[in-house]
Amino acid sequence: MYLLSVNDQQILLECGLFQGRREETIERNRSFSFDPSKLSAVVLSHAHIDHCGNLPNLVRQGFSGNIYSTFATRDLAAIMLADSAHIQQYDAKFVSRKRAKKGLDPVLPLYSIKDAERAVSQFVAVNYQRPMPIAPGVTLSFADAGHILGSAQVILDVVEGGRRFRYLFSGDIGRGDHEILRDPEPVSDVDFLQIESTYGNRQHADKTFAKDELQSVIQETLGKNGKVIIPAFSVGRTQMIVYTLHQLSLEGALPKVPIFVDSPLSVNATEVFRLHPECFNQDIYDFLHEKANPFGMENLTYIRHL
Structure with missing residues (x-):
């Protein structure tokens, strides 16, 4: 402060x-x-x-x-x-x-x-x-x-x-x-x-292939009848992952397996995201208007209470 x-x-x-x-x-x-x-x-x-x-x-x-x-x-x-x-x-x-x-x-x-x-x-x-x-x-x-x-x-x-x-x-x-x-x-x-030193002297990995890497890991795990568990921060990261999974599903890159967001805070944060499309970039704004709710799919379940 x-x-x-x-x-x-x-x-x-x-x-x-x-x-x-x-x-x-x-x-x-x-x-x-x-x-x-x-x-x-x-x-x-x-x-x-x-x-x-x-x-x-x-x-x-x-x-x-x-x-x-x-x-x-x-x-x-x-x-x-x-x-x-x-x-x-x-x-x-x-x-x-x-x-x-x-x-x-x-x-x-x-x-x-x-x-x-x-x-x-x-x-x-x-x-x-x-x-x-x-x-x-x-x-x-x-x-x-x-x-x-x-x-x-x-x-x-x-x-x-x-x-x-x-x-x-x-x-x-x-x-x-x-x-x-x-x-x-x-x-x-x-x-x-x-100026805040948000990330200090950290070198970030290239995000170019992050979506492809996520797809590959999920496909490989599902191919072995496994389950993918993704720990993620409730604000920001969870919504990014859900949006990416939605994109992959619409592209036919992932089967419609059950997806669960199991965190009350993540669920509440996602509701706030839905209320504020004015903060979205043009790509996700277009996705919202032309395709679907970026944070909702038929095979996606949000778990609010334990």
Whole structure:
């Protein structure tokens, strides 16, 4: 998270959960180095937990202002924060049981489901490229970041002390040529640039033959009467795989075997994807209008509850 001071106002960019060892995680996530009640606004680039996951705690500790995001980010954050709150409460119960055996006091969850709901109620959704004043002398705009559904680069046009300048926070930037999302938008006339090292120094594999490789693995496994199990992140990866399987099925490259998406969070995330075709690239948008729902097939079953 990043705290900006502009015109005697405090604006927070992102409010994510630090993820690591339990003791260090609890310590770093529970406390803030500033007073949440003094914040004028929060701006969120996207709904991954390392960017939005500590918002309920921020609200719990006194923040009552607006949380600005795109519409898709708001909807994804709603399910992500609810899921995170459930995990926080479960984890606290687990740790408390272990502490009880040692005669130690129980621990409290970082935040509750009600805290998550309160945080979501403070969201103000803004379309891409629609300027929105968020504080005296500060106007917010979002540009597509192409990272996950609803992800955005944060543009702040500022008037302060008689001067004007544009501040750009990149958020996490996508690689481009995404199966579902549009490419990141270029942003011009930037005076101050803050860039997230989304993938660090990682060298990505060439995606050119990924679809063919997936087809080959599935065909080989089915040929041996086997089952294919694909672990995938709930937001983004699951939808990419389902869309690819749908394409392969329509091309006749795969038989109509049963396909299951067995994850409540993945199911909920896919519903959010269906609500936001405005984030789709032209290829999947055409697929949606000319062929079928990219995330639905006759042989596909979504499992919402255990």
